Amino acid sequence: MRKTLPEWLEYLESIHPSAIDMGLDRVNEVALRLNLRFDARVITVGGTNGKGTTSALIENALLIEGQTVGVYSSPHLLDYRERVRINGALPDADAFCDAFEQVEQARGDISLTYFEFGTLAAMLMLMAAELDVVVLEVGLGGRLDATNIITPDCAVITSIGLDHQDWLGDTREKIAVEKAGIIRYGGKVVIGEPEPPHTLREAVKALNADAWWQNQEFSIARSTDGAVTFRAAEQTLALSDTAIPLNNVATALAILKHAGFIVSDAIMQQAVANTQLPGRRQLIASQPATYLDVGHNPQATESLAEWLDSKTFEQVHIVVAMLNDKAPAASLAPFKRFAPQWYFASTHGPRGLSAEKLAAAVENTPTRLFPAVTEAYEAARQDAQSEDLILVVGSFHTVADILALPHNTQNS
Numbered sequence: 001m002r003k004t005l006p007e008w009l010e011y012l013e014s015i016h017p018s019a020i021d022m023g024l025d026r027v028n029e030v031a032l033r034l035n036l037r038f039d040a041r042v043i044t045v046g047g048t049n050g051k052g053t054t055s056a057l058i059e060n061a062l063l064i065e066g067q068t069v070g071v072y073s074s075p076h077l078l079d080y081r082e083r084v085r086i087n088g089a090l091p092d093a094d095a096f097c098d099a100f101e102q103v104e105q106a107r108g109d110i111s112l113t114y115f116e117f118g119t120l121a122a123m124l125m126l127m128a129a130e131l132d133v134v135v136l137e138v139g140l141g142g143r144l145d146a147t148n149i150i151t152p153d154c155a156v157i158t159s160i161g162l163d164h165q166d167w168l169g170d171t172r173e174k175i176a177v178e179k180a181g182i183i184r185y186g187g188k189v190v191i192g193e194p195e196p197p198h199t200l201r202e203a204v205k206a207l208n209a210d211a212w213w214q215n216q217e218f219s220i221a222r223s224t225d226g227a228v229t230f231r232a233a234e235q236t237l238a239l240s241d242t243a244i245p246l247n248n249v250a251t252a253l254a255i256l257k258h259a260g261f262i263v264s265d266a267i268m269q270q271a272v273a274n275t276q277l278p279g280r281r282q283l284i285a286s287q288p289a290t291y292l293d294v295g296h297n298p299q300a301t302e303s304l305a306e307w308l309d310s311k312t313f314e315q316v317h318i319v320v321a322m323l324n325d326k327a328p329a330a331s332l333a334p335f336k337r338f339a340p341q342w343y344f345a346s347t348h349g350p351r352g353l354s355a356e357k358l359a360a361a362v363e364n365t366p367t368r369l370f371p372a373v374t375e376a377y378e379a380a381r382q383d384a385q386s387e388d389l390i391l392v393v394g395s396f397h398t399v400a401d402i403l404a405l406p407h408n409t410q411n412s
Contacts, residue, residue: 005093008100009080012114027116027146033106036123040070040131042150043255046138046182047158048175049300050192050248053277054158055135057244057252061271062133063088065263070126072147073137074115077279077400084122086129099124115139119146143181154188154259155209158251160197161299176200183209190218190258192251212258220250230268232257237265240273243281245303279399281307287386289313292399296322298330304393305334313389317380321345321373321401322394324353328361331394341383342367343376347397373401 003011043058045051055071062069068087076082081090099121103112112120119139126134136147142157160176176196180203183189187209191200194214204211212218218232228239228246230253242249249272256263276282279294281304289311295301308316318340322328324347344358344367355369355376370376373392380390392402 003097003100005080005096008097012100012117015111015117023144024146024149026110026112027120028149030103030107030110030112030120031123031149033108034102034120034124036120036127036149038123038127038134038150040126040134041154041259042134042136042152043154043156043259044136044138044147044150044152044182045156045158046142046145046179047156047192048161048179048297049295049303050158050245050251051137053244053248053275053280054156054192054252054255055137056277057249057271057275058135058255059085059088060275061252061256061263061267062261064267064270065261067132067261068129069133069135070129070131071135071137072119072122072126074118074139075396077396078403080118083118084125086126086131091125095125096121116146123150138179138182141175141178141181143178145182148182151184152182152187154190154255155182155184156190156192156251156255157182157200158192158248159299160193160200161297171197173197173199177203180204180207183207186210188258190251190254192247192254194247210258212254214247214250214254218250218254218257220246222246237268239269242272242275243283243307244272244275245307278403279396282399284402285390288317288381288384288388288390290381290390290392292392292402294396294399295393296326296331296395298327298334301331301393302334304391305337308335308338308389308391311389314385314387315389316340317343317384317388317390319343319345319373319376319380319390319392319398320358320394321347321355321376321398322353322358323347323351323397324357325351326353326395328353328358332358332361336362336365341380343370343380344368345370345373345376345398347373347395373398374405377402377405 045055059069071085103120138145176199185207189209189211191213220230222228226241230237282292316338344355346355359367
């Protein structure tokens with residue numbers, strides 16, 4: 001009997017003993033059996049933060065320019081189908097089921113993780129669509145990530161921060177080496193990280209890569225009056241202000257230029273003005289202004305805090321729920337300068353973190369604790385005045401729980 005998409009996803013969670021199993025041998029073998037290959041140009045996007053918005057901006061610019069474009073990204077917020085976009089649309093559930101069935105038949109007795117299985121299925125769907133460009137977003141690290149079985153025409157490293165230290169190393173220098181694993185010898189790469197560790201520079205040099213670096217070959221700046229200017233290849237481009245972190249904007253536009261896409265200034269300006277990804281500085285209500293962000297590590301929250309500096313509000317209310325493999329004290333520290341009202345919620349499941357442990361991360365600070373993020377969010381909405389600001393932050397799960405609330409609960 002044919003499985004439904006929810007049945008397939010439940011099955012995928014059950015067939016491998018661990019969620020993460022680093023290494024490419026198993027996934028490579030199944031890819032060979034599937035004759036998996038792309039005639040499209042491939043851009044592989046790695047980095048600690050900013051992969052999603054960078055990928056979306058590249059996608060939108062190329063779609064406006066008239067290219068056919070597919071994107072594979074992870075994780076999803078509400079619907080597994082969010083992991084694949086083909087010409088800006090989500091495939092239907094049957095397309096995923098068909099691809100899962102092909103992977104299942106090809107793998108035989110080879111064990112695949114949930115992510116590996118899903119990556120192979122997504123690649124099959126993108127290959128079948130016969131696209132001009134495929135954007136592959138790295139799941140974790142780079143060197144041993146399942147997306148790295150494909151050789152990119154251009155690699156991208158958006159940022160280097162501390163996250164997934166158990167798998168990637170406990171310093172930026174170690175993590176940078178893992179991220180650099182998506183670069184090919186002599187290949188093109190764009191480095192969006194403005195302060196790259198020396199190990200990244202060494203890896204790029206050893207690979208003889210054709211690299212563009214943030215603040216060298218390209219740069220971006222916002223003036224005091226809010227005007228944004230991008231510079232690359234001795235050209236400058238005026239952009240509208242955007243909620244997307246400027247480093248990600250610059251990185252995406254640099255990819256378009258370095259990879260040789262013929263995209264006009266007007267199209268790049270339009271893409272920057274129109275690109276918005278759910279869960280990234282997403283405004284869901286006004287009076288009080290209410291934003292959602294999936295940020296969950298110190299680099300992401302520092303960027304968020306700098307963004308908050310540009311906002312006007314009386315009091316900030318921060319709703320937080322995180323997973324237990326993160327660094328709550330370091331991640332929440334950038335927000336302390338706003339003297340926020342904190343609302344901490346427990347997350348559940350094997351990676352859950354209790355509200356009590358979150359509260360310990362901001363010791364000697366008044367907090368309110370809740371069993372679920374939806375309850376914390378409702379409390380913040382009741383407390384906040386119209387001129388205040390509410391920020392919900394901490395993980396994809398946290399944001400997804402708020403997005404799943406009934407529409408009339410989310411809007412004032």
